[in-house]
Amino acid sequence: MISQRAQNLQPSATLKVTGRAKELKRQGKSIISLSAGEPDFKTPKHICNAAIKAIEDGFHGYTMNPGTPELREAICAKLKRDNDLDFDPSQILCSNGAKQSVGFSILSLIDPGDEVIIPAPYWVSYPEMVRLAEGESVTVRTSFENNFKLTPEQLEDAITPKTKALILCSPSNPTGAQYSAEELKALAEVLRKHPQVYVISDEIYEYIVFEGEHVGILNVAPDLKDRVVLINGFSKGFAMTGWRLGYLAAPNEIVSAVSKIQSQETSAPSSISQKAGEAAYKGSLADVIAMREQFKKRRDYLVDTLNSIEGVSCFTPGGAFYVFPDVSHYIGSKKPDGSTIQSSTDLCLYLLDEFGLALVPGDAFGEPNGVRLSYAASMDDLEEAMKRFKEGLGSLG
Numbered sequence: 001m002i003s004q005r006a007q008n009l010q011p012s013a014t015l016k017v018t019g020r021a022k023e024l025k026r027q028g029k030s031i032i033s034l035s036a037g038e039p040d041f042k043t044p045k046h047i048c049n050a051a052i053k054a055i056e057d058g059f060h061g062y063t064m065n066p067g068t069p070e071l072r073e074a075i076c077a078k079l080k081r082d083n084d085l086d087f088d089p090s091q092i093l094c095s096n097g098a099k100q101s102v103g104f105s106i107l108s109l110i111d112p113g114d115e116v117i118i119p120a121p122y123w124v125s126y127p128e129m130v131r132l133a134e135g136e137s138v139t140v141r142t143s144f145e146n147n148f149k150l151t152p153e154q155l156e157d158a159i160t161p162k163t164k165a166l167i168l169c170s171p172s173n174p175t176g177a178q179y180s181a182e183e184l185k186a187l188a189e190v191l192r193k194h195p196q197v198y199v200i201s202d203e204i205y206e207y208i209v210f211e212g213e214h215v216g217i218l219n220v221a222p223d224l225k226d227r228v229v230l231i232n233g234f235s236k237g238f239a240m241t242g243w244r245l246g247y248l249a250a251p252n253e254i255v256s257a258v259s260k261i262q263s264q265e266t267s268a269p270s271s272i273s274q275k276a277g278e279a280a281y282k283g284s285l286a287d288v289i290a291m292r293e294q295f296k297k298r299r300d301y302l303v304d305t306l307n308s309i310e311g312v313s314c315f316t317p318g319g320a321f322y323v324f325p326d327v328s329h330y331i332g333s334k335k336p337d338g339s340t341i342q343s344s345t346d347l348c349l350y351l352l353d354e355f356g357l358a359l360v361p362g363d364a365f366g367e368p369n370g371v372r373l374s375y376a377a378s379m380d381d382l383e384e385a386m387k388r389f390k391e392g393l394g395s396l397g
């Protein structure tokens, strides 16, 4: 009999659409997919070369559980260079991706019944990770009007004596929303009143920001350092999703706890990937900047086009590679066969089946009135996608 824990876990809600898209593609249908959560670029050459060298040099063994001292030093140097943050290598724990760092941080902070505040729309894995730790997710729905950012009032209202952590993701998956220094300061003001609340700050999209510099909670509230877990990784900024390399930076007590879990579950990430990560942080960021410029052009095109479609509105996100327009106007509308679009999932399945366009429904992220479009896709695909989107919505009555 399968454990209750495994039975309670929800499979990724994005799979319903992506699975169907794959099936239709296999049947030979023309499908444009804007559902990917990974850059459509290749890992920069100098990073690949460092990995090739690691293989040729015989760097094939297990490394220390928290990662090689060299990589952890490179991460500290990067945190100083890019973020003006001071960390010691003993406060860094490298992992098989930021996902693992988030999951194991939750496991090491959350006891059964503890509450974790998750602003919605949220990355699909957060609530399930909290469920695995037998904690309680308290989702707080942010608004289209506020560009999906948690307000200090909402945070204050959501905190109870049982609150153990807040998960912040900026720039955000799925909305691309990017918190400003002022907005983070206002949240920090609330957090100061509640010393039992930790912050898991997922900054995996840090390098994909279009307006000014990335700001994290530690930049505006260094006094909270003893309860912030900063999560980052290489997947998004360096187009390294398959290398599986991420890390957390946190107080020693938290690093030790997460390290203990990691040592029993997975051990350190791949030795080869660690050499690649070191090269990424020590080398030039020219490729990162070039990818960011491409993403910005695509974002501008999508936001302009979406806002020109009747009944659709989309704010201009500050980062990541997603836009999240409001499509509530079409929920409740009628398909040509007379049946009703009941939800964003229904809308996405209709667009996929009838127009060959794969998007991810907002339902998957806790926001039923939106859909997520990823622009980790070529400009040609984006243009074709917008054509199909317009046509699909135009067919609804």
Ligand SMILES: Cc1ncc(COP(=O)(O)O)c(C=O)c1O
Residues within 6 Å of the ligand: 037, 096, 097, 098, 099, 100, 123, 169, 172, 173, 202, 204, 232, 233, 234, 235, 241, 244, 245, 246
């Ligand atoms: C918000 C967010 N955090 C973490 C991750 C996981 O990143 P990694 O590939 O480093 O595990 C993702 C990937 O989709 C993400 O969108």
